[in-house]
Amino acid sequence: MHPRSLPMALVALGAALAPWAPVTAQAPATAAAPKPALVAGAVSRPNADPFPSTYVPFPSRPTVIRNVNIYTAAGPLIRNGAVLMRDGKIAAIGATVDVPAGALVIDGAGKYVTPGLIDTHSHLGVYPAPGTAAHQDGNEATNPVTAHVWAEHSVWPQDPQFPRNLAGGTTSLQVLPGSANLIGGRSVVLKVVPSRSVQGMKFPGAPYGLKMACGENPKRVYANRGPSTRMGNVAGYRAAWIAADAYRRRWDAWLANPVGDPPARDLGNETLAEVLRGNILVHNHCYQADEMMQMIDIAKEFGYKIRSFHHGVEAYKIADVLAREGISASIWSDWGGFKMESLDGIKANVGLVHAAGARTIVHSDDPSYASRLNQEASKSLAAARVAGLNIPNEEAIKWITINPAWALGIDAQTGSLEVGKNADLVLWSGDPFSVYTRTEKVWVDGAMLFDRADASQRWRTDFELGYVPNAGGIR
């Protein structure tokens, strides 16, 4: 349960700087194509997508859940209402819905429906279970700045943690590189679905994220070579952004007038330049309020936005600033005290940040925690009420649905139950804020991918076959 230790000694690979294999030759977006034509890999193009999502929704049938209580994450609780999923989308929702011919109809008496839960801070696939030295792929701890690495290239789709998070109601998550580095690399947003490749899990249209880390971890990991202090950390971020800004200007000039040989491509600066262009969202691991304030100034110095502070155990101290700056807080219900920078953790953190008007998110950073995000949100809700903050359940459900969807840039597609949005949906045995409530069924894009009542159809990763006993005790 304690934060993942940094597997420094286990990192055997050097920084893999080789460019990816050339794909289909493609002219730059501008009219004046250079000659000779360049392979795609030669050009540092905004919003390039060399590993495109191949995700296709699983087969589904029109499904109605009726007589059910619905937390939509977009309004008041609908008591004894109904929802229709069709063609992977929410087709209707309300007190009643029309039932199409041939639809699967589920009676939800006494039960609850929520949007699929979303975790902004996952290391599934990059730190898979079972933990082995060979699978410690989350921290490229070879340099304090490794903006060139992409978490998706470490994701093992057969990680048995994926089906467990799905069974807990989590349908989308962001896989981040670890926090060993000042700048750890690109994150990836995944749907929690079975796939042979990470591309088959990638959330279509989701922007990339950039992982940055404040405080104790980078300075501890690089104590011998630097940075070894917090001031060293800050110098490191700024040096990286200075180089990235020069790179962006060089490339933007060439892309505007692609004449002659293009500038040298650099994967790290390319990712950072995409942040500066607003195409990649910054996810910043940062515990202390004072450090978050400094990171906000650095963002202003270089003209980028921080999308979410992660862990933020002191977010409550600057909740007003977060609200004003439009920065979300991805935080825990009750973790604290496990290192100096987490010493001031309080259970009212989520409630205080919410009450100040900042976008508040309950995140995991832990595979077991991520399979019960509803319980963790419930603890935060209770703690808020103890502190005198009377937050309704309808607001608290947003901490694990629409708010994380916003932080990941997928709130137009998922995170709330509204007509036209993806049918990512969980049916709960009771109110999800109760400790006794379990998930019953989970849908991703309208397809039922988890059904507690039917163990025979349970998603078992390749790894699990022959290794992990199923509910019946058979390996």
Next chain:
Amino acid sequence: MRHTTLMRHAALALALAAGPAAAQVIAITGGTVYPVSGPKIENGTVLIRDGKIAAVGTAGAVAIPDGARRIDARGKWVTPGLIHAATTLGLGEGGSPESSGGYSDSRARGEDGIAATFDAWKGINPANTFIIPNRQEGVTSVGVMGVGGMISGRTALVDLVDASAPAEMLRKGSIAMLGGFGSPTAGTGARAEYWAKWRRLFDDVKTYQLRRAAYESGSTREFATSQANLEALIPVVTGQMPLILDVDRASDILAALDFAKAYGIKLWLANATEGWMVAKEIAAAKVPVMVGAMNDIPTDFASLGQRRENAGLLRAAGVTVVLVGIGTSGAESFNVRNIRQEAGNAVAYGMSWDDALRAVTLTPAELMGVAGAVGSLQTGRDANVVVWSGDPFEFSTVAEQVFIRGRTFDTKSRQQQLTERYLTLPPSYRRP
């Protein structure tokens, strides 16, 4: 030194501020009382006098003396204080063991990972800031144990009272000997090597016990560990002090059962992740287990069968189950209070509610040999009592009154003080 003196004064002040005086008579009336030792009592009364439970019964059956302080518990639930049997509470905070007493005995490194004389509780810092928040959520006693090595030391049970020295918190020491497992922490490689080490160690302890005089005169062969460790292990080898083994894999559990049987020792299992796969064998061996109910991740190759149903399945097979947190790191000393959540999850995944309450109250008390004093609401027991706003396992429930040895504690936690400071923004930070 100045710092130490200040801390002592602070602790003394806290002790004085703790109210109400133990001599006072307190009557908790009107609540639903869960004595655990017997069926629940609707509209029950719990009478506390001189720090003890003076009476428990229905409203009509318990006479309330004049002048008693009455606590109206109508609509509330009244239970024994919760016991979390396996924690590191008080030993460190902020990732700095030096902030308190520390988690492990460094001498064990020169002793093949054997720290049989280590009493972690003696290093508890009574001013550790994690203690109060855990107490405020209804945990009244915790087992305190060291970490790491083949033998981490002796466990103890302490009450979470305001104190100036750990001895004031101690309820019972030298309860069990905690053994580790797994190659990195136990300092062993192969499993066969691990068991060979235990056998050699226990054979040596037995020999030492029989030939102590010869040992003193230097006429025995060399033993596997120091004299201090040999002495400390005698009660384990003679079956008086339980040995706790932290094992996960089903086959490791069976190996532990075989080992315990062969040496006639008293064994408790900790974690027992795949226990559900060998539940019948564990039940037949009458070996109790200390397990969690929240983790569903096959964390390592020894715990591939991890599932939340484990606790309930073990109980259904007749195993004595104690619910504990899912680890013993610093994070768990911060959140010892989440024993409530473990219990709630155990119920959600198959254990009966009554069994779950017992697994965090009377069952651990029985195992640790303190059931005559804590773990249930019965006349003569120490008054470790909690008045809850509702079901103690529900998140929305608050521990409204927490009595330990008949006292309540008003001390604000550091977490509360931080919360109150930042409830209004900007905080009044500019003045001292």
